[in-house]
Amino acid sequence: MSIKDNNKYMLKAIKMAEENFRSGNGGPFGAVVVRNGEIIAAAGNCVTSTNDPTAHAEVVAIREACKKLETFDLSGCEIFASCEPCPMCLGAILWSRIGKLYYAADRNDASRAGFDDELFYRELSLSNDERLLKPTQMLQEEAIKVFDKWIDTTDKIQY
Amino acid sequence: MSIKDNNKYMLKAIKMAEENFRSGNGGPFGAVVVRNGEIIAAAGNCVTSTNDPTAHAEVVAIREACKKLETFDLSGCEIFASCEPCPMCLGAILWSRIGKLYYAADRNDASRAGFDDELFYRELSLSNDERLLKPTQMLQEEAIKVFDKWIDTTDKIQY
Numbered sequence: 041m042s043i044k045d046n047n048k049y050m051l052k053a054i055k056m057a058e059e060n061f062r063s064g065n066g067g068p069f070g071a072v073v074v075r076n077g078e079i080i081a082a083a084g085n086c087v088t089s090t091n092d093p094t095a096h097a098e099v100v101a102i103r104e105a106c107k108k109l110e111t112f113d114l115s116g117c118e119i120f121a122s123c124e125p126c127p128m129c130l131g132a133i134l135w136s137r138i139g140k141l142y143y144a145a146d147r148n149d150a151s152r153a154g155f156d157d158e159l160f161y162r163e164l165s166l167s168n169d170e171r172l173l174k175p176t177q178m179l180q181e182e183a184i185k186v187f188d189k190w191i192d193t194t195d196k197i198q199y
Numbered sequence: 200m201s202i203k204d205n206n207k208y209m210l211k212a213i214k215m216a217e218e219n220f221r222s223g224n225g226g227p228f229g230a231v232v233v234r235n236g237e238i239i240a241a242a243g244n245c246v247t248s249t250n251d252p253t254a255h256a257e258v259v260a261i262r263e264a265c266k267k268l269e270t271f272d273l274s275g276c277e278i279f280a281s282c283e284p285c286p287m288c289l290g291a292i293l294w295s296r297i298g299k300l301y302y303a304a305d306r307n308d309a310s311r312a313g314f315d316d317e318l319f320y321r322e323l324s325l326s327n328d329e330r331l332l333k334p335t336q337m338l339q340e341e342a343i344k345v346f347d348k349w350i351d352t353t354d355k356i357q358y
Contacts, residue, residue, distance in 0.1 A: 047337070050341075051338065093271045102253060106251055107251075111250055134286075134315070136253075149346055153350055160293050164320070179206065180304055182209075186281065187309070187311065
């Protein structure tokens with residue numbers, strides 16, 4: 041796609057970010073999923089209006105694109121996000137197999153606007169002992185048995 | 200909660216992980232959200248059955264718990280996951296404000312079973328140039344203008 045097209049998609053994501061918070065839908069974030077020059081899905085953040093802390097713009101756009109294309113694999117798609125994806129959204133993009141990410145504002149701009157993206161990026165780089173969540177591992181052997189059964193199963197759908 | 204209670208919740212998450220892949224719902228993962236000794240939500244991974252790459256067990260359990268409690272804030276809740284949350288799920292847990300995480304298998308066990316958790320943890324620690332997604336930043340100034348308007352808005356719901 042040309043730079044002109046990319047600008048068009050990103051400007052749409054940014055416009056959605058503004059409309060999104062003005063309408064009371066949620067935070068000032070928008071995302072657009074594109075494939076072969078066609079917009080497959082476009083969404084704003086709807087965390088507060090839907091009581092779903094996972095409903096960031098990127099996650100909602102990915103869900104909508106998957107629904108529309110009837111697949112959990114968005115290989116060949118690109119995503120335009122009005123802000124650098126947080127760790128959750130970056131993970132969602134990776135799992136969706138989207139091939140290319142464009143973003144406008146970054147995690148530091150988001151911090152300045154009161155969002156925890158940068159804090160959570162730091163959390164992910166820490167060891168368990170240092171993390172806010174103080175994760176505790178337990179019953180590992182029991183869980184490994186389930187993975188072993190999964191490995192031995194032949195008729196499974198991998199992702 | 201006692202260690203005995205914690206074992207009970209984790210064994211439920213692990214049991215769900217096995218039932219989940221055997222029923223064709225999705226991957227071998229389960230998660231349970233608990234508050235004050237009560238199970239608020241329990242879910243398996245349903246990526247492949249719902250065509251939703253974000254429908255990991257933890258994300259689904261968080262969505263269900265929020266729906267049940269009618270809030271996007273799960274402070275005071277704990278989560279038991281049959282496997283160490285991937286970056287997407289860890290992000291979702293942080294955004295949900297769940298206070299404590301227990302997990303059984305870890306990212307290396309998941310790798311051995313064919314899942315990309317460990318790969319994606321590494322991806323998150325890389326710089327843009329090194330990442331698979333090759334992220335490109337563009338139109339930052341346009342997006343910052345939206346954040347500035349958000350900052351200046353007084354009647355907003357923060358999260």
